[in-house]
Amino acid sequence: MLGSGELLYIGMRVVLVGLWLTAALATARFTRQLDARPRRLALCGTVLLVLPAAMSAYDIWDNAVARPLDPVGPGSWIWLVFDGLAPIFCLLLLRTLDERNAAQEALRRLASTDPLTGLANRRGFFAQVPAPLAAARRRGQAASLMLLDLDRFKAINDACGHPAGDEVLRHAAAVLRGVLRAGDLPVRWGGEEFAVLLPFTTPAEAASLAERLRLALRAEVPHPAGGDAVITASFGLAPIGGDGAEAALSQAIRDADRALYRAKAAGRDRVVVDRGGPDPMAVPGLSWVDPNWRAPALRAS
Numbered sequence: 001m002l003g004s005g006e007l008l009y010i011g012m013r014v015v016l017v018g019l020w021l022t023a024a025l026a027t028a029r030f031t032r033q034l035d036a037r038p039r040r041l042a043l044c045g046t047v048l049l050v051l052p053a054a055m056s057a058y059d060i061w062d063n064a065v066a067r068p069l070d071p072v073g074p075g076s077w078i079w080l081v082f083d084g085l086a087p088i089f090c091l092l093l094l095r096t097l098d099e100r101n102a103a104q105e106a107l108r109r110l111a112s113t114d115p116l117t118g119l120a121n122r123r124g125f126f127a128q129v130p131a132p133l134a135a136a137r138r139r140g141q142a143a144s145l146m147l148l149d150l151d152r153f154k155a156i157n158d159a160c161g162h163p164a165g166d167e168v169l170r171h172a173a174a175v176l177r178g179v180l181r182a183g184d185l186p187v188r189w190g191g192e193e194f195a196v197l198l199p200f201t202t203p204a205e206a207a208s209l210a211e212r213l214r215l216a217l218r219a220e221v222p223h224p225a226g227g228d229a230v231i232t233a234s235f236g237l238a239p240i241g242g243d244g245a246e247a248a249l250s251q252a253i254r255d256a257d258r259a260l261y262r263a264k265a266a267g268r269d270r271v272v273v274d275r276g277g278p279d280p281m282a283v284p285g286l287s288w289v290d291p292n293w294r295a296p297a298l299r300a301s
Contacts, residue, residue: 006063009072012080013060019087020053026094033101049090052083114188116166117173125187125195132183132199133245143240144206145252146196147260148213151232151268153192156224164224165192168231171221178220179213195256203239203273210235210271218269232269236260239275 024046031042063072112124120128136143150172157165169192176186176194185197198206214233223229236259241248259274266272 006068006072009076009080010060010064012084013056013063016056016080016083016087017053017060019084019091020049020056023087023090023094024049024053026091030094030097049087052086056083117169117188119173119176119194120185120187122187122189125185125189125197128185129197129249130245132185132197133240133249136199137242137245139200141200142202144198144201144203145238145240145249145256146198146206146210147189147236147253147256148194148196148210148233149260149264150192150217151234151264160224168221168224172217172231172233175213175216175220179209179216181209195253203237203275206237207271207273210237214269214271234260234263234268235271236263237271237273 027042027046027049031046034042059076063070112120112127114121133143150168153165153168156168169188172194173186173188176196180186180196183199185199187195187197189195198209201209214235217233218230221231223231236256238252238255238259240252255274259272262274263270263272
């Protein structure tokens with residue numbers, strides 16, 4: 001019959017089996033975050049962590065079934081301590097690595113997010129844009145780029161102060177999130193200017209969406225001056241060509257910026273679409289930019 005010492009030893013070995021298996025499962029979960037080569041090494045580590053669990057299970061069988069009358073020697077107790085420290089150390093190491101990865105991910109998000117509006121910044125935009133553009137090309141569908149600039153924003157900062165201007169930007173970002181569709185990628189382009197990638201969207205569809213945004217900004221963003229003052233925005237839109245992603249996006253940015261210049265020059269608070277081809281095409285309800293038009297050196301705010 002097993003004595004109290006043997007029962008305690010076997011109970012501790014049962015706990016160790018659970019610890020080793022927990023460490024193995026935690027390592028397997030951690031491998032999903034790794035690249036191919038480190039993942040293979042981590043999977044080997046997972047297999048190695050299962051072996052001590054099997055050895056502890058064998059030790060339980062040996063002491064409880066094969067040799068129940070043999071007392072547990074001092075050496076077995078010493079090895080029990082070492083066997084218990086190893087999986088605990090492994091779990092602590094995995095937790096440290098998880099915390100490090102979470103901190104790195106938080107820093108990455110911080111580096112690619114505009115802190116004022118919560119939208120992506122330019123860095124975040126260029127990091128995220130290849131995937132939706134590639135998806136649109138694979139399906140043979142169009143994609144468009146939208147640039148919008150809040151009108152006379154400098155006057156708001158000068159008259160009402162920069163905190164009031166920041167509040168306008170936050171409200172404008174909230175309107176963008178509310179009007180845009182899932183899959184659209186809004187970004188704070190800089191200052192009072194925003195950009196939106198519109199995958200699976202033709203220029204005409206983009207213009208319709210921009211008009212909804214224009215009206216929503218007028219209706220939903222309060223002007224710091226109060227009274228009858230409203231926040232307006234000018235929009236420049238352009239299609240994104242089907243050539244190389246980087247070159248096509250760069251050209252679309254130039255075309256949309258040209259359309260935005262034209263919207264400003266035409267009186268602000270309007271949507272202008274650059275067709276990006278050699279001949280402007282008239283579409284009811286839309287304003288198309290002549291590709292040969294050149295913007296003035298300075299753009300009015």
